[in-house]
Amino acid sequence: MTGDHQTLALVLFSVFIAVTLGITTWVSRSRHGSAEEFYAGGRLFSPMENGFAIAGDYMSAASFLGISGLIALFGYDGMLYSVGFLVAWLVVLLLVAELVRNCGRFTLADVVAARMRERPVRIAAGTSSVTVSVLYLVAQMVGAGSLVALLLGGTSEAARTWTVIGVGALMVVYVSWGGMRATTWIQIVKAVLLMAGAIALTVLVLVRFHGDIGLLLTTAAERSGHGASFLGPGLRYGGDWTARLDFVSLGLALVLGTAGLPHILSRFYTVPTARAARRSVVWSIGLIGAFYLMTIVLGFGAAALVGTDEVRASNAAGNTAVPLLALDLGGGAGSTGGAVLFAVVAAVAFATILAVVAGITLASSAAVAHDLYASVRRAPGKRRPSEVTVARVAAALVGAVAIGLGLLARDLNVAFLVGLAFAVAASANLPVLLYSLFWRRFTTRGAVWSVYGGLVPAVLLVVFSPVVSGAPGSLFPGVDFHVFPLENPGIVSVPLGFLAGWLGTVLAPEPPDEQRHAETEVRALTGAGAV
Template sequence: MSARVMAAAETAQIGDPAVNIGIFLAFVAVTLVVVFRASKSNRSAADYYAAGRSFTGPQNGTAIAGDYLSAASFLGICGAIAINGYDGFLYSIGFLVAWLVALLLVAELMRNTGKFTMADVLSFRLKQRPVRMAAALATLAVVFFYLLAQMAGAGGLVALLLGIESSAGQGLVIAIVGALMILYVLVGGMKGTTWVQIIKAVLLIAGAGIMTIWVLGNFGMDFSAVLQGAIDQAGPDGEALIEPGKQYGATSMTRLNFLSLALALVLGTAGLPHVLMRFYTVPSAKEARRSVVWAIWLIGIFYLFTLVLGYGAGALVGPDAIRSAPGGVNSAAPLLAFELGGTVLLGLISAVAFATILAVVAGLTITAAASFAHDIYASVIKDGKVEPDKEVRVARITVVVIGLLAIVGGIFANGQNVAFLVALAFAVAASANLPTILYSLFWKRFNTSGALWSMYGGLISCIALIALSPVVSGKVDPTTGLSLSMIKDTSVDFAIIPLENPGLISIPLAFVLGIVGTFLSKTPAAPGKFAEMEVRSLTGAGAEKATPH
């Protein structure tokens, strides 16, 4: 550990809080101006939900990267690589490979078939009301888990950067982040949120790129020297950092945990409602494809940066300093910034991290609001007989409610592992959404009963498995005797399922339930509707009819 980090650790405060807050407020001021300017063009539901379909592929691809590169990507993965080496980098690989699934299976087809939300596609050839209700509930569940992760990231970052160690102080900052998020979405809609995502993606990738070059410069532009530095800092078992198995190879159960995590990460992206919704902000299927290609490039480059940053943090800061910092493992990237460039670089990187949380949370919130207003209120409660202005007004009320729930949930989730909470959101998305999306697009026999069995079965099984896993209760650190679960009382243990991520069970189960529900139902599928959907999804013919005026 360097003298600079040691001195900061003794005061439990890294950098200058005034500088950190000042840079963050400058970002907020600039983005609020952008949001208010974007809001002037919000005249219809299509403007509010889908930004008037006015973004180009490169712009939307940058915004998708901004949506996807959350606090887990920047804070969580860097920390995971610094502590667990190769096994930590598997998060980056899983998140990136998932985009190939999204590109090849859903991006263009979803854009051609839907209007605003995932439920538009699922209900195209199935019964509207039950399918929309199931899809909306699944969307809200995914968004809730994702919001918990981002809010928990905000709390941990605040603990590190502003020297606020009391839970009440961190709760206050979580509330401020939530209030800003509500303002962004309330005023700017999808257009304002998209521009915030683009700005944040550029800042995040540029900041990570500068730090990557800086780290390599400290080791003569030799990545092997960075690896050796991390090995030397890690002590006697340092070689394990560059070999598979440090985190997931000790026992057969840890290997199963890895397999379950990998399945959730790779399949989850294609079912994430806030990512799928981004395909509707472009004017054509061609631009949707370009969006995903741009997103893959930007996200792939960023994840290569995390490899250098993670091992660089291990080499220059040291695993002991990272573990003992107020933010724990999630503090690796900010600590590395402080070690490289002192207070100013830390202030810039921390502002980018705050912006990351703020932008992702805004994107999630508008997705949840659109899902409730468009799928539940307009299509189920009002049976499609609602004025677009009234629907947007309901969406804005929903934004406030979801924002308040996110604040409360974030305060309770404060201190939890950010990357792991995001992985749970991916598991819910892959279990509840992906099987029904694929069956709707590709299986002619698929019907409403199969969709409901798959969505509700995947959603309920996934959440039940999480509740009965060591994540919630019963996981104890053998060296310290402290609880590693959400419930901190070590005497409480109702964990029945040893898997920490439920994907290995709930995802195949959801696929099977879709088949069983389809064949048990006496209601025949509508072949004419499937043929129309197939033509539209593959060619884009008639897709523009899905856009309300």
């Protein structure tokens, strides 16, 4: 992309940024600065609005760029991400959506602390939430860098660096000024744009192949360089036992991780009732289901029309498959139609990244302020900054950390990075959440052990895995200190999180508080006393 075509895409980027900043400014004028307004948008959103916002929060750069790229590179095996992300919402709908809305106020720790000693539980859950959020943010930063680098010539490291910094700065502005209300409206706008863009591309791909799905798959297999094996399992996760276990580990992380994502759980607090939270999930499942079906068409379409080799040459991780597909569908490189469609898709993808990073940053800053900061003891009589003030400062700190890690991990696939975040969420957050909601004997020690028993192994296993060292695509390819053979730790760390919670409970010296559990159970199931 050169000349006027680059200018067009940059103009569309600028338009969306201007619109979202306008929304943020408008919302910031009407806010009253309370914690409920900042964290939950005043709980004024309808189920449909919140459903679109959930979809906008969930359909990230990993979905639009990473999954389609993995399908373009690995065919059938890449579809695991689409299936896993979609099936995960059944867990959310059936097990956590309504109960979390009834039991909490703003964060995951609220649910657990409702029947436990607050300070140790909040510190543990807050630490876990921030860790998951930062990992998720890194994936969005990598996606933004890949997208703009392609626009400006494909190999511009300076463009990647400044894009990551720019996205980090924008997300801090969105969260600090507008809080949850601005973030929600940005996510709604982004969800509409993303669905429209995905539908348009899907229709164009199917028209190109005259609606013949078989022809699309056959052509994709031919141009992939792998032949018929492209359409069968095993291209990425076949072969030795390590690859097969990685497949199981990734699937486990994807299906269970969504219910432990802090920025998804926080969305259930933006509606007035538990019934509205449940209906929000139904809306989001419809949108997300349609979208992930379309990513399959886009992935195979990129393999068939662009070619797997060209996708890999543009970005080794496949993150630019969809923009390249748009360029081809519009008429190819150098054509006005190709430039316009490429620019529109690139702008939509950039909008996706901005909206998601805003939601994640808000969730992480809420964990810092509402859980960690609120748990720190202060000398009596000293004036303390408000939670909202601390949350705004925390947003800047989280943004800085995410920028640094995003620059370090810029060559990894964004869907793969999100898979790691899901593994940590499924290991540290989901066990303590389910135990708190459904196990009468669960204790404070069990809650703390459950969080750290999943979080620490998950992070350590990633550090000592081929993701960080010992492989050509590692963060540090020149060194080798990996001892864990799998790329995703879920198959080990998720059971450890559940086991640690059980051990902490049965070995706890204090008996469980049966009365508080009964109160929490009634509140969770009926909504009586819910905020």
